[in-house]
Amino acid sequence: xxxxxxxxxxxxxxxxxxxxxxxxxxxxxxxxxxxxxxxxxxxxxxxxxxxxxxxxxxxxxxxxxxxxxxxxxxxxxxxxxxxxxxxxxxxxxxxxxxxxxxxxxxxxxxxxxxxxxxxxxxxxxxxxxxxxxxxxxxxxxxxxxxxxxxxxxxxxxxxxxxxxxxxxxxxxxxxxxxxxxxxxxxxxxxxxxxxxxxxxxxxxxxxxxxxxxxxxxxxxxxxxxxxxxxxxxxxxxxxxxxxxxxxxxxxxxxxxxxxxxxxxxxxxxxxxxxxxxxxxxxxxxxxxxxxxxxxxxxxxxxxxxxxxxxxxxxxxxxxxxxxxxxxxxxxxxxxxxxxxxxxxxxxxxx
Ligand SMILES: Cc1cc2nc3c(=O)[nH]c(=O)nc-3n(C[C@H](O)[C@H](O)[C@H](O)COP(=O)(O)OP(=O)(O)OC[C@H]3O[C@@H](n4cnc5c(N)ncnc54)[C@H](O)[C@@H]3O)c2cc1C
Numbered sequence: 001x002x003x004x005x006x007x008x009x010x011x012x013x014x015x016x017x018x019x020x021x022x023x024x025x026x027x028x029x030x031x032x033x034x035x036x037x038x039x040x041x042x043x044x045x046x047x048x049x050x051x052x053x054x055x056x057x058x059x060x061x062x063x064x065x066x067x068x069x070x071x072x073x074x075x076x077x078x079x080x081x082x083x084x085x086x087x088x089x090x091x092x093x094x095x096x097x098x099x100x101x102x103x104x105x106x107x108x109x110x111x112x113x114x115x116x117x118x119x120x121x122x123x124x125x126x127x128x129x130x131x132x133x134x135x136x137x138x139x140x141x142x143x144x145x146x147x148x149x150x151x152x153x154x155x156x157x158x159x160x161x162x163x164x165x166x167x168x169x170x171x172x173x174x175x176x177x178x179x180x181x182x183x184x185x186x187x188x189x190x191x192x193x194x195x196x197x198x199x200x201x202x203x204x205x206x207x208x209x210x211x212x213x214x215x216x217x218x219x220x221x222x223x224x225x226x227x228x229x230x231x232x233x234x235x236x237x238x239x240x241x242x243x244x245x246x247x248x249x250x251x252x253x254x255x256x257x258x259x260x261x262x263x264x265x266x267x268x269x270x271x272x273x274x275x276x277x278x279x280x281x282x283x284x285x286x287x288x289x290x291x292x293x294x295x296x297x298x299x300x301x302x303x304x305x306x307x308x309x310x311x312x313x314x315x316x317x318x319x320x321x322x323x324x325x326x327x328x329x330x331x332x333x334x335x336x337x338x339x340x341x342x343x344x345x346x347x348x349x350x
Contacts, residue, residue, distance in 0.1 A: 060239035060271050063283040064095035067269045068290050069243045069298050071098030072108040073220065075290030076227035080142075083234040090235055095282065097271050099242035103224070105321075107292050112326055113220040116159040116211055117183035120174045125181040132214040138223075142230040150226040152218040158211030160197070168207040175209050184213035244279060245270035246287065246302050266302060293321040 034057075066082060068075045079094050086092045103109040115135065117128045134141060139149045163171040171187070178185045187209055190202040196210075232238070247268035253261055266287050270279045291298045299305060299317035307313025 058240065059273070060095055060097065060241065060280050060282050061093070061237060062281070063093070064237065065093045065284065066095070066286045066288060067243075067282055067284045068094065068096045068288040069269075070290035070292055070294075071096045071101075071228070071238065072103070072106045072290065072292050073224055073227065074108075074292065075288070076224065076231055078288050078290055079231045079236045080227055080234070083231060083236060094231075094236045095239060095284075096231070096236060097239045097241055097243050097269070099240070099274070101240060105293075108220055108224050110324075111220045112217060113223075114159070114215075114217045116215045117178055117181075118159055118161055118174065118185060118209055118211060118215075120170075120177060122177060122181050125178055125183055129182060129214065135218060135223075138226065142226045144229050144233045147229060150222060152222050152226075154216060154218040156214075156216040158213075158215045160211075161209045162205050163207045163209075164204055165206040171207050171209055184211070186210050186212055239271060239280075240274045241271040241280070242274075243269055243291075243298065243301070244272045247281075248303070264303065293319060295319040
């Protein structure tokens with residue numbers, strides 16, 4: 001599939017569009033050369049405003065093996081690991097499409113950047129343990145030659161969870177799982193809690209769990225910028241635009257049990273360019289939905305949720321934008337969670 005996408009893309013003329021965006025590492029060379037040629041042409045032609053070579057460097061490439069929809073922490077993290085795990089440098093072309101570089105509504109920018117291991121599922125605990133190691137050693141992962149090291153402002157501080165009589169047994173069980181997975185968490189009686197945090201009202205509290213290591217908070221904006229800087233240095237391409245449409249093809253196939261199924265595959269993504277009515281088609285082999293709270297809409301563009309009720313295609317992706325609040329009280333963070341459906345982060349699952 002990758003090879004087919006590559007072949008299709010290479011069949012087109014280079015000069016027609018985005019010379020700069022075609023090649024990851026030599027972007028600067030090409031942009032520089034094109035700019036020199038333009039200047040020379042302009043200097044010998046009458047009418048300096050006339051631009052014989054329309055600058056197309058802001059356009060996405062005509063093809064990319066992988067198109068990632070959304071340049072938040074999830075999209076950039078996927079881009080990073082795709083490039084990091086590729087067998088040969090430049091083997092996979094990755095394009096990140098982001099519609100809002102101010103990230104004004106993106107969860108990543110709004111996030112508190114808290115990390116904990118106090119979960120009930122082993123998978124979430126393991127993800128968080130891996131993430132904390134990633135954060136602690138961020139410059140081993142995200143260093144870029146000649147750029148200053150990142151300072152995520154990681155502030156280690158344990159999460160404190162409180163349980164009533166009704167929830168005490170669940171908390172005890174969760175902590176057992178957390179410890180089995182390697183997290184450093186302790187259980188506290190109301191008395192121990194009062195001794196450690198004399199300002200807490202322990203009325204109605206039967207048990208507490210407290211993170212002793214690897215929990216705390218950091219600057220999520222810094223992580224986002226660090227990821228962006230790194231993936232750009234690895235050859236990932238970026239495009240400022242909005243994914244508005246997928247073009248797919250269908251193939252009928254037979255399963256091992258003889259059942260006939262139709263396989264739908266996206267082979268083209270339409271990107272509406274920023275402040276423009278035009279869209280650019282990008283041929284691709286794989287699309288990654290990293291659109292955060294808008295992931296449900298992207299899934300719908302791909303036809304997910306539009307099939308007959310009760311089937312996989314008829315099942316909507318239950319992710320939609322919801323309002324969430326965070327309150328700061330005397331230097332400690334307290335926040336209300338509106339819905340588990342808006343939580344889609346890969347690095348810090350709850
Ligand atoms: C108030 C708040 C506090 C939080 N606190 C914490 C915390 O303490 N710890 C924790 O682990 N998590 C926290 N979270 C959750 C965490 O921030 C998210 O899980 C994580 O940032 C999700 O990242 P993302 O990349 O999936 O989404 P986002 O950061 O939302 O990125 C998605 C991007 O997709 C883009 N996009 C959408 N549609 C399109 C399209 N059609 N075309 C192009 N681009 C598109 C958007 O512009 C956006 O930039 C918090 C979230 C909020 C809202």
